[in-house]
Amino acid sequence: MSTASAPHPHTTRRGIKRVLQNASRAPAAVFLRELVTNPRAMGAVWPSSRQLAKRIAAAVPCNGTGKVVELGGGTGAITEALLARGIAPDRLVVVERAPGLVAVLRERFPRVCVIEGDAVHLTDLLRDEGSVAVVVSGLPLRSLPPRVVARIVRAASEVLDPGGLFIQFTYHLSPQRSLSQRFAAVSSRLVLGNLPPARVWAFVNLRCAETTPVP
Ligand SMILES: C[S@@+](CC[C@H](N)C(=O)[O-])C[C@H]1O[C@@H](n2cnc3c(N)ncnc32)[C@H](O)[C@@H]1O
Numbered sequence: 001m002s003t004a005s006a007p008h009p010h011t012t013r014r015g016i017k018r019v020l021q022n023a024s025r026a027p028a029a030v031f032l033r034e035l036v037t038n039p040r041a042m043g044a045v046w047p048s049s050r051q052l053a054k055r056i057a058a059a060v061p062c063n064g065t066g067k068v069v070e071l072g073g074g075t076g077a078i079t080e081a082l083l084a085r086g087i088a089p090d091r092l093v094v095v096e097r098a099p100g101l102v103a104v105l106r107e108r109f110p111r112v113c114v115i116e117g118d119a120v121h122l123t124d125l126l127r128d129e130g131s132v133a134v135v136v137s138g139l140p141l142r143s144l145p146p147r148v149v150a151r152i153v154r155a156a157s158e159v160l161d162p163g164g165l166f167i168q169f170t171y172h173l174s175p176q177r178s179l180s181q182r183f184a185a186v187s188s189r190l191v192l193g194n195l196p197p198a199r200v201w202a203f204v205n206l207r208c209a210e211t212t213p214v215p
Pocket of ligand 1: 034041042043044046047048071072073074075076077078095096097098101117118119120138139140
């Protein structure tokens with residue numbers, strides 16, 4: 001057998017290295033790395049299923065001009081469903097704190113504005129974004145520290161239009177109590193096709209137009 005067609009060892013090694021590099025940048029690998037290094041901020045063992053993401057997106061009205069802001073984009077399961085629902089890419093803003101996941105989101109959705117930052121600083125992060133009609137949260141509000149959650153909830157209420165919608169999913173039976181001071185629940189749907197099954201809650205922002213934001 002001729003050895004002329006056998007790949008040079010360097011080529012093989014480079015090939016293997018490239019495969020490993022690509023594999024480590026794959027969305028699932030980045031998700032798992034984040035889960036290992038920052039479990040409380042991830043709050044889930046796996047990205048949302050298509051069924052859950054579709055149910056969340058279905059709670060978002062397609063019409064209107066205000067921005068749709070997604071918090072905690074992760075690998076983009078919900079982002080993908082929002083786009084499939086017909087939300088225009090230039091209406092969508094995704095906020096994600098983990099740089100590795102920000103890179104995944106920017107690569108997957110080049111036409112969507114992906115902001116790297118902490119949702120605690122939402123008012124600053126969205127300063128130039130104009131009116132916000134809907135906030136879709138993929139944040140693990142049950143596993144984040146209560147003080148952090150309180151700041152995020154307050155910031156979300158301040159950036160969101162009065163009467164705007166806040167969508168949150170949870171693996172628990174009841175909605176987050178942390179939301180009840182600033183939001184009122186308007187609907188909830190159970191999604192069995194997710195690991196674990198989840199409930200999608202829609203809340204309306206109770207802030208009135210003339211209310212001065214609480215410092
Ligand atoms: C449960 S994962 C959800 C990911 C994706 N939305 C999904 O449904 O598959 C939670 C995401 O929220 C992000 N996150 C957690 N705390 C955050 C914060 N304070 N600000 C912005 N993103 C945050 C995590 O990095 C992670 O990507």
